[in-house]
Amino acid sequence: xxxxxxxxxxxxxxxxxxxxxxxxxxxxxxxxxxxxxxxxxxxxxxxxxxxxxxxxxxxxxxxxxxxxxxxxxxxxxxxxxxxxxxxxxxxxxxxxxxxxxxxxxxxxxxxxxxxxxxxxxxxxxxxxxxxx
Numbered sequence: 045x046x047x048x049x050x051x052x053x054x055x056x057x058x059x060x061x062x063x064x065x066x067x068x069x070x071x072x073x074x075x076x077x078x079x080x081x082x083x084x085x086x087x088x089x090x091x092x093x094x095x096x097x098x099x100x101x102x103x104x105x106x107x108x109x110x111x112x113x114x115x116x117x118x119x120x121x122x123x124x125x126x127x128x129x130x131x132x133x134x135x136x137x138x139x140x141x142x143x144x145x146x147x148x149x150x151x152x153x154x155x156x157x158x159x160x161x162x163x164x165x166x167x168x169x170x171x172x173x174x175x176x
Contacts, residue, residue: 049088058127079130084119
């Protein structure tokens with residue numbers, strides 16, 4: 045489990061926007077549209093085998109060929125002097141606090157954004173409080 049980076053953009057005090065599906069898929073749609081309009085570039089993803097069961101399993105001649113998991117990708121864009129990170133996950137993990145902790149491993153990610161992410165997660169999941 046971890047973050048796989050394809051690029052390591054030089055980020056300074058980035059603001060992170062996160063979108064997961066929910067009621068009406070409004071959150072994920074809003075973040076994905078913003079990402080598309082701003083032409084943000086993909087730079088990494090979260091490896092999800094610890095969070096989800098595979099969506100699809102491919103077996104060929106009795107051997108496992110491929111596992112397909114929902115995607116959880118990171119994108120970045122600089123607008124004027126502000127770095128933006130977009131995180132888009134196709135499904136919400138039941139252990140969302142692990143995703144917040146994992147996102148803190150992003151290079152150049154400041155503690156302030158992590159604290160905000162933790163607060164947002166805690167408020168949206170009162171029945172499953174954020175674990176330390």
